[in-house]
Amino acid sequence: MSSATKSFPELISFLDGQPEPSIVMDAEYRIVGANKAYTEEFAQGQDVNGKFCYEVSHHFAVPCDQAGESCPLRMSRHSGQMHRALHLHHTPRGEEHVDVATAPIRDEQGRMAFFVETMRVVKHASSRPAAEGLVGRAASFSRMLSLVMRVAPTDAAVLLLGETGTGKELVARVVHEAGRNSDGPFVVVDCSGLTESLFESELFGYEKGAFTGASHRKIGLVEAASGGTLFLDEVGDIPLTLQVKLLRLLESGTYRRVGGVETLRSDFRLVCATHRNIVSMVEKESFRRDLYHRISTFPIAVPALDRRVEDIPLLANSFLQRVAGDRGLHFSAAALAALKERTYTGNIRELRNLVERASILADGNEIAPEHLDMESTLADPPPARRVSAALPETAFVVDSALALDELERRYLRWLLARFDGDRKSLAASLNLGMRTLYRKLKAAA
Incomplete structure (x- = not known):
């Protein structure tokens, strides 16, 4: 019996005194012990001993790294150091963001005998539709x-x-x-x-x-x-x-x-x-x-909405909870598909406004694609404004295509005349530092 095996009861006893949920695993991802905090928060009193960590936490049939997730146990086993990762874990409350830290436990010969994994639920973000706070899973x-x-x-x-x-x-x-x-x-x-x-x-x-x-x-x-x-x-x-x-x-x-x-x-x-x-x-x-x-x-x-398209239905349903109250309003499958296909120049703020407007337009209990039409509230859209062909005498005009460096030189000379040689005001209007402006003016001379 190894020294690590002999001291195993002491390890579990120590972990039982810690407030954070923890499990002990062997190098093959099998759970060999869990503290009281883990049993109460994650296992609901069920015995997880002998089960694989990825089976319990992710409902995977293979380790996390083989399912496209980062695996702190594998990294810890490779480096011999503690590693952290943010995972989506299945919990009694549903899927939640969990901050996972895994560290090796060594025996008297310095060999890695077990791994302790400590878990902290991230209570400031939700992977499910929520009435407030950060929402996402992308x-x-x-x-x-x-x-x-x-x-x-x-x-x-x-x-x-x-x-x-x-x-x-x-x-x-x-x-x-x-x-x-x-x-x-x-x-x-x-x-x-x-x-x-x-x-x-x-x-x-x-x-x-x-x-x-x-x-x-x-x-x-x-x-x-x-x-x-x-x-x-x-x-x-x-x-x-x-x-x-x-x-x-x-x-x-x-x-x-x-x-x-x-x-x-x-x-x-x-x-x-x-x-x-x-x-x-x-x-x-x-x-x-x-x-x-x-x-x-x-x-x-902070990622733009087009970098987290898979979160659009989740965000849309969260906003709908916030604006629709107890109306029982929901999106049709076609409406959710239409939301995912849109381009959002205003990102999440634009999506929120779109959902709120759709909730106002929907008379029944379902939001359809037509409720998401941006022009639906414009019964008589204003005509496009015509641009006069007449230009003021002071306008900067070029009569043919120019190389960009030549265009910049002409524009700077025209601006300098407009500012009556006031280089400080010119630099401020161009959002340039004085040294940069002097260098460009020298090239334009």
């Missing part, structure tokens, strides 16, 4: 969720990248709710709506009498986020002149209210989001490189 969604669950318990700054309407704010809320500061506030700052005059007063607050109309002290959003999460939505829209003020806050954690002299400190988790190509903005010098590196410790791509 591979691209699961990859994103896996990254979210890895970074959430840390203090790392998260940058969410994705097209408009992909649900970046919902993802940011999951980072907050699954993190250490979940009991604190979640404060959203819409950076696209902050003008230069409002930036400091909104973020940092102001003292009474700081300016005309400041009749009382106002707490800023940074101060309100202390002990929680500060979510900077559309951070790529912050003007270059204001980025240095944000960088100073993030570097030092300190700020002063407008009109105040006292240096204040705010301790918050930072999550940012943007639909812009922020790396390209850094190269064009329209976004500070040092600020980019400060906010992008852990970038996560």
